Amino acid sequence: MIETFYIKTYGCAMNYADANSVRNLLKKYNLKELKNWQKADIVILVTCSIRQQAEDKVSGWGIKAQKSQFEDKTVVVTGCMAQRYDRKTDLTSKKYQNQLLDRFPWIDYIINIKDIKQLPKILNLGNKELVENSNIFYDESNIYQGLFSTSYGCNNFCSYCIVPYARGKLVNYPKEEILNDIKEFVKNGGKLITLLGQNVNSWKQEDETFTDLLKEVESIEGEFWINFLSSHPRDFSDELIELITTHDKFLKHCNIAVQSGSDRILEMMNRQYKAQRFIEICKKIKEKSPQFRITTDAIVGFPTESEEDFNKTLALLKECDIEMVYIGKYSPREGTTASKLEDNVPLKIKKQREKKLRDAVNEIRSKKHSNLVGKEIPILMISPSRGISYYSHEVITEKKYEPGHIYNLEVKDYSRSGLKC
Ligand code: SF4
Structure with a gap:
């Protein structure tokens, strides 16, 4: 009889949101979560394929365990490894899944996270509680903060990024499903709603946009705040700016990923906007809501990035008053278009550029924080x-x-x- 489960999560915030979905789904069937996988009836691995290293960790986990330790349990693999498309070997997801099952015979099921609501049926958990239309997208251990995935995968193919290969094509979740989950969360005392997507503001359903979705979230009755992660400058519309700057339920903060301040590098990255677009968005936001905090993501040391290119990124962050930046030092990801380019910026320079960006942004942040003292x-x-x-x-x-x-x-x-x- 299945009574307990264990979840191991690898990778990014999206995976942690997905792991929460699985957790809450199984709890609805009265299954108890354990911290020790050896004692659990079901072991769920929410996997990441962003780097080879991430896949090796999952394989390593299984290899370290004794074969006999899996005999009385069911091992389910979901997350990126469950829907990966491998460009090099041209294995589609299904073929790749079969290959995984051959390599790791301890895996019982590989399930695409999009189909995770089928898990109770697959595991034969019976009808302890029906999960149709019920919220599985928040962590019951913190009832005030909820993460809600709006989509899965990405179609943008930024030249450095493995996500479109690792997570597959963009699939937008239906509006009704997202709203039902949020309504139940609010009904249960939830106060901070975070909508999540690799490129969250590109969500669409027929002729409805992400701004339309946000308006419906806002109209749910109750006292709560809304924010969303992470935004792409190309899809950041004026309507979206108007809504989040003038309506009270929206946190006055946004993370908009710029990646570089150099148009030449942005083009090589296939980001589909120019630096000026990001600057305009920030200006419009600050005009309407001067206290609004904007944070961003940037990559330093992309192939051929010159000192001049880098200085444009530095200048852009200063001009836009960026308070925090998530910096990635460029490293090639096998299978991406950029990996064919020579990784020709030395690590020492990447580190120097990272430090310069960090120092500049820390200075902006300290000034902003000190201005708040006494308020x-x-x-x-x-x-x-x-x-x-x-x-x-x-x-x-x-x-x-x-x-x-x-x-x-x-x-x-x-x-x-x-x-x-
Ligand atoms: S938009 Fe984000 S997730 Fe999509 S390809 Fe570009 S960097 Fe990757």
């Missing part, structure tokens, strides 16, 4: 002394407050990572 800002408490500000700062409080409530608190101090109230 009151809305904070949503997640635990008695930890919260999230209306501008998406991480907050630590001196006094204790009731989780799940929003308070106007005075900023007393700040650190690199957040605010103290």
